[in-house]
Amino acid sequence: MYFPVSAIFSHGQDTRTACAHSRPGPRRKGIAHMSDENIKIEVEIFCGMTCYMLGNARILNIGAHLPEKWLPHIELMVSPCPVDCGCLDLAKAPFARINGKLIQNATLESVCEAITEIMNQQEA
Amino acid sequence: MEYSNSPERQRRELMIRLACEFQKGTLKDTVDKLPCYVKPSGSKPLHCCLAHDREVIRCRLMALLGFDAQDEEDDSRFPHEYLELISADSERPERPLTIARSACSSCPDAKIEVVQNLCRNCFAQTCIHVCPNNAINIMRGKAFINQESCVQCGKCLIDVCLYNAIKRFPIPCEAACPVGAIKKTELGYAEIDFKKCTFCGKCFRACPYGAIMQRSELIPVLKLLTEGRQAVALVAPSTLNQFPGGREKLFASLRKVGFSEIIEVAEAAETAASMAAEEFIRKMKLGGKLVADSSCPAFVELVRRHLPAMRPYLSSVPSAMALAGKKARELYPDAVNIFIGPCIAKRFESLSCPGVDRVITIEELGAILIALGGAALEPQDYIPQDPDAMEHDFSRTCAATGAMLAAALESEPELELQEKFIDGINAQTLKLLHLFLFGRSHANFIEVLGCSGGCQNGPCSLSIPN
Numbered sequence: 001m002y003f004p005v006s007a008i009f010s011h012g013q014d015t016r017t018a019c020a021h022s023r024p025g026p027r028r029k030g031i032a033h034m035s036d037e038n039i040k041i042e043v044e045i046f047c048g049m050t051c052y053m054l055g056n057a058r059i060l061n062i063g064a065h066l067p068e069k070w071l072p073h074i075e076l077m078v079s080p081c082p083v084d085c086g087c088l089d090l091a092k093a094p095f096a097r098i099n100g101k102l103i104q105n106a107t108l109e110s111v112c113e114a115i116t117e118i119m120n121q122q123e124a
Numbered sequence: 125m126e127y128s129n130s131p132e133r134q135r136r137e138l139m140i141r142l143a144c145e146f147q148k149g150t151l152k153d154t155v156d157k158l159p160c161y162v163k164p165s166g167s168k169p170l171h172c173c174l175a176h177d178r179e180v181i182r183c184r185l186m187a188l189l190g191f192d193a194q195d196e197e198d199d200s201r202f203p204h205e206y207l208e209l210i211s212a213d214s215e216r217p218e219r220p221l222t223i224a225r226s227a228c229s230s231c232p233d234a235k236i237e238v239v240q241n242l243c244r245n246c247f248a249q250t251c252i253h254v255c256p257n258n259a260i261n262i263m264r265g266k267a268f269i270n271q272e273s274c275v276q277c278g279k280c281l282i283d284v285c286l287y288n289a290i291k292r293f294p295i296p297c298e299a300a301c302p303v304g305a306i307k308k309t310e311l312g313y314a315e316i317d318f319k320k321c322t323f324c325g326k327c328f329r330a331c332p333y334g335a336i337m338q339r340s341e342l343i344p345v346l347k348l349l350t351e352g353r354q355a356v357a358l359v360a361p362s363t364l365n366q367f368p369g370g371r372e373k374l375f376a377s378l379r380k381v382g383f384s385e386i387i388e389v390a391e392a393a394e395t396a397a398s399m400a401a402e403e404f405i406r407k408m409k410l411g412g413k414l415v416a417d418s419s420c421p422a423f424v425e426l427v428r429r430h431l432p433a434m435r436p437y438l439s440s441v442p443s444a445m446a447l448a449g450k451k452a453r454e455l456y457p458d459a460v461n462i463f464i465g466p467c468i469a470k471r472f473e474s475l476s477c478p479g480v481d482r483v484i485t486i487e488e489l490g491a492i493l494i495a496l497g498g499a500a501l502e503p504q505d506y507i508p509q510d511p512d513a514m515e516h517d518f519s520r521t522c523a524a525t526g527a528m529l530a531a532a533l534e535s536e537p538e539l540e541l542q543e544k545f546i547d548g549i550n551a552q553t554l555k556l557l558h559l560f561l562f563g564r565s566h567a568n569f570i571e572v573l574g575c576s577g578g579c580q581n582g583p584c585s586l587s588i589p590n
Contacts, residue, residue, distance in 0.1 A: 011262050047368045049499030053136050053490040057587035059365075078368070092161075 031090035039073045039122050041115055044097040048081025051106075059096060059108050066112060070119055130170075132223065136487055138163060138188055139342060143495035147344050151556035155203040156186060156540040164493045176226065187337035190217055190344070193224045193262045210348040214371075216482070217339040219318050220471035221328065225370035227335035230312035231295045236281065238267045245391030251280045251290060257427035267426070302550050303430050320429060324422035324549060324574045325468035325583030337453020338468050338584075342488045343551035348460055349496065358445065358480065361390040361555050362579035366486050366586045367493075377498035385456055389463075392447035393419075395403060404569060408539050414560060415439055421473035422574030426549060433561045445470060449479025466582030467572065485584035490545050543569045548576030 045056050060078070063071060096106035096115045143157055145151040154161075159178035163169070170178050183193040185203045189210060199360045238251075243266040251267055251391035252260045254553040259273035260280065260588050262351075265355055267289065280290050297306045297314050314335065316327070318563045328336045356565050357378050363369045375386055396419060416426050426435045442450075445463050452461045462482040463474060474480040482494070540585050544560070544567035557572070576582045 049368075049490060049494045052368055053140065053487065053494070053586060054133055060587065090140060091164075119240060 023060070041074050041118055042077065042097075042099055043111065043115065044077045044079055045073055046095045046097075047078050051081060052092065054094045055091070055096040056096065057105060059094075059106060059111055060113060062108060062115075065108060066115065070115070073119070074115065103115050134162065134181075134432055135184065135188075135334060135337070136491070138184055139488060140494055142185070142188055142342060143346060143491040145497040146343065152204055152207060152517050155185065155207055155320065158203070165268070178419055180224060182228040183226050184334070184337055186236045187222050187224065188340045188342060190341060192217070192219070193337065194222045195535065207343070210343045211587075212344050214344050214352065216341065216475065217392065217471075218475065219316075219321075219469050220319055220323055220338050221321065221325075221335055221570070222339055223314055223316060224335050224337055225313050227333050228313045229333050229335070230291065233308070234276075234293060234295050234298060235271055236269060236276060236278065236290060236292050238269055240266050240290050243267045243285075244287055244289075245423055246287075254279045254284055273536055285320050286386040296330040296332055297327040297336060300326040302326065302554055303426065306336075318564070322425035322429060322549075323420045323469040323472045323572075324426075326550075328468060329583050332372070334392050338471070338485070340488060341471075342491065343487070345462060345482055345484050346492060346495070348482070349463075349492070351493060352370075352382070354384045354416045354456060355382060355554070356385040356387060356456055356459045358387050358389055358448045358452060358463040360445070360460055360463065360467075360470075360579065361388070361393060362487055362582060363464050363489070364587070365580065366466070366581065376494050381492055381496040383462075383499040385452070387445050387452050387455075387463075388423035388575040389448045392451065393444035395447055396441055396444045400439050403439055403441055405539060412437075413563070413568060415570040417569070419443055420572055420574045421467065421469035424548060425469065425472070426554075426574075430554075431557060431561070436555065443473065445474065446477040446482060449474075449477050451479070453479040460513050466579060466585040467575075468583050486586055487584050490586065491523050500589070541569060542567045543571065546572040547578075549574045550576075 015092075024118075043062070045059050047056055047060075062076070063074075066074070092104040094106050096103045096111050098111065099118065101114070103110060103114060129247070131300055138158065141161065142151065142155070145154045145158075159209065161182035162181055163174055165179045167174070171177050171180065171408055182203060186193045186206060187207045189203065191206050206231065233515065238260075245262060245265050245267070247578060249262070249267075252262070256277065256279065256458070257273050257275050260273075261270065269290075278292065284290065292409075294309075295308065295314075298304075302324070303320050303322060305317045305322070306314055307317065309315045314327075314331075316336075325338075328338060332362045359374070359378070364374065367374050367377075378386055399465045400415075400417060400419075416423075416427065416434060416437045416439060418441055421561060424438065427438050445465075447463050449463070452459065460481045461479055463480050463486060464484055466486045468485075471483045474483045544565065546556065549572065553572075556565075557570075558568060560567060571578070575583070
């Protein structure tokens, strides 16, 4: 069950809408052009209270840390804590999921790194 | 830009563990083992070894239990012994901040140094020429600063070395403190001078080792809520947008964990702002030259302890927290009033507010919600919103005094408002405040916020709203 960011955060900017409206950056030589159809990265941030407190509140601002031209390809979703994520194991929280792959001890940096890896693979 | 912060994460993890173990009724048995749970065998040590890491966690636990880790009387005490001393009516700590000495890394003295790998021993040798004290020499083909001669003027730092080989190495907590209240002792540990401290929490945020902690009231509040005492939540405006789900969900969560009544401090903030506007008009009519807003407790302490010349100009209007506490006391005389906000200085201010009995931060509230089930709500937990509640939206979103003042002055055309807003107290803004005193600024009303970006950027905030 997914909610857009704006539905969860009264103060928050709907990052998904923001992504959809931002324009892709200029093409760079030697790099394949990414069209909306062929690349889509689903970034799922768990915002159960434990994950939110332990760092996911920061990860929601991920749009500010990524190149603007990547934003149209990123679908940021905020979801309540799923039963299977092991949220009671505080040593592994917070969690995020990128294209179905669960990341433990998620940080802004580790989520950015995972997205960068996928984008670089697509660009290569 | 906000980056991940390991000490902050560990502090919150400890809060959650403490609250959850308390709720299960097993805290007394497990509190001594928490350092081992957080740093189990086989995990990578942050300090020299796991034993040191666990000692750091023990000191953090002391602070989270509300005790002073800086001047520990008996080092041999276990956390459960401290826990036994706590009750719902325990005395509140007079000093909200403390330093876990085992966590303090005894940072090297602040100095300007040459990064040897970057120095190219260039022909220009500009750094040597600009130094007024001849402190820079060439040794073994690299520039070298003689620390005994260096007067830390910083002339060699500014656009002198084109290879950026000269750097200033600060002590983060000392550099962050705008009033010089934190210093290294002879033993090398940082120590807070509480005669100078304004409790702004900047050192708390700056220390990369998380050695500076606040003395929490988490356990007494948990005891109050679980004992079924009547508790009133005084919710600061900056708390409302810190949790997922917004205001309606937060209020439902507060009721679920045991708060019997909720009072929004935003309403009192409007009252305080209109009182400040009245005071400003009265003082200006009597020929006053300046009024300083008193809504930020860190600024009030700054004026009291470091800017005595500004005391006559400080507004006498009580803070919104004090007004909300007074109202709560009138409405619910037998209840315990608990203020919830992101501010450390409020803890200190509340000691002199008769209407406020306890203060918890947003982080501590998060741990309480997780432990007492306030985070997981059912549809029936939601309470229909008060249709008049949106009235205070303005006070919830911004510092209201200046705007309220502008509105009040519309009926006083002979008075002109020249407002100066200071966003964050630091060394630069401190100099600016001195300018007001010497009459070198034309402002007649100053509004100062201790934290840059306002209360929602307070030292214990969870998220930074867009």
